[in-house]
Amino acid sequence: MRALIESARAPHFPAEIALVLSNRPDAEGLRFAKEKGIATAAVDHKIHAGREEFERSMQVLLELHRIDLICLAGFMRLLTPWFIGQWEGRILNIHPALLPAYRGLHTHERALADGVKIHGCTVHFVVPAMDEGPIIAQAAVPVFETDTEETLAKRVLAEEHVIYPRALERVARGGLRIEGNRVLSAHASAEAQPNFSALRVPGPLPEEESA
Template identity: 50%
Template sequence: MKNIVILISGGGSNMAAIVRAAQQQEWARRLDARVAAVISNKADAQGLVFASEQGIATAVLNHKEFASREAFDTALAETIDRHEPALVVLAGFMRILTPGFVQHYAGRLLNIHPSLLPAFPGLHTHQRAIDAGCKFAGATVHEVTAELDVGPILDQAVVPVLPQDTAEALAARVLAQEHVIYPQAVASFLRKL
């Protein structure tokens, strides 16, 4: 069985979309894959409740309890590795990962970013797209590399930027598309493993 470990920091809506897709599309039977665990760096992450309700193992590692980013990432990797992951999926995990962590999971670490990469890496992507006068925005699923938001692109969704858009309105439309493309990209990636 190909185990998937998903990392979250908050509501976990992309994680939930992946879990639902795995259930509805019978990934266990069709892809020999399952979501084995959901791990958060925040104890109050609402996504942990959803994961628990689905019978998925959960864990919390508070990054503030570690002396350094490296110490946190080492402990995080140890927690992830207990689940023998074929794939590690970042779903709103709001931590910049150390190069050592990324290297440990090279070729099996995915992320989704709320812009059409390579445009607007980093934060505040929706406002930056509006401020730049973009006609289109979107989301990108990519492999994670040591350099932020530049790994190989696996899938993208395009959303029009409307004249009356606020960052919040645009973000909501982009998020709806993230919930479509992230599970698709994960399933496609699993088929290649």
């Protein structure tokens, strides 16, 4: 969320962070957003009778603030098909793995257990199925033999902060289209495009890590 807010402050960024909405009234992100002069709101899911009532309360606030796009960041609740249907093609999420691998939780732990050599993160459009949906951007990071969950998570998080603002910028500029489960540039043929919209791999590894 902080990376999105900071990136959107650039003069030519095509989107404005108009509202930070949380289901936790004590969320640290609300305080940060207020300090930056951004409107905030909390819809506590615990006081609602069910998921649909909770989401309808969110929908009222989103409409009130005339929101066009939703970026999920640390939002750990599954959204209903009804809510996603209201925002089809307009909800972005970031996941700490190279989807479709490692959907769900504990992605770094599972990647280390499987002995993979490449891990990363994915920005995608949200669909009713968990951690699925057309991929907008991905970033890959190397997995070192000395990695722990914490060190791997830190390396992935650094890339999340890079690709999420870039993905939002691409979507906000309106230069993308969705065909099936693929995200393509609006004016290019499918044959001319790779299976990902963007792939960022960090620069050369330090000698002590690449040896």
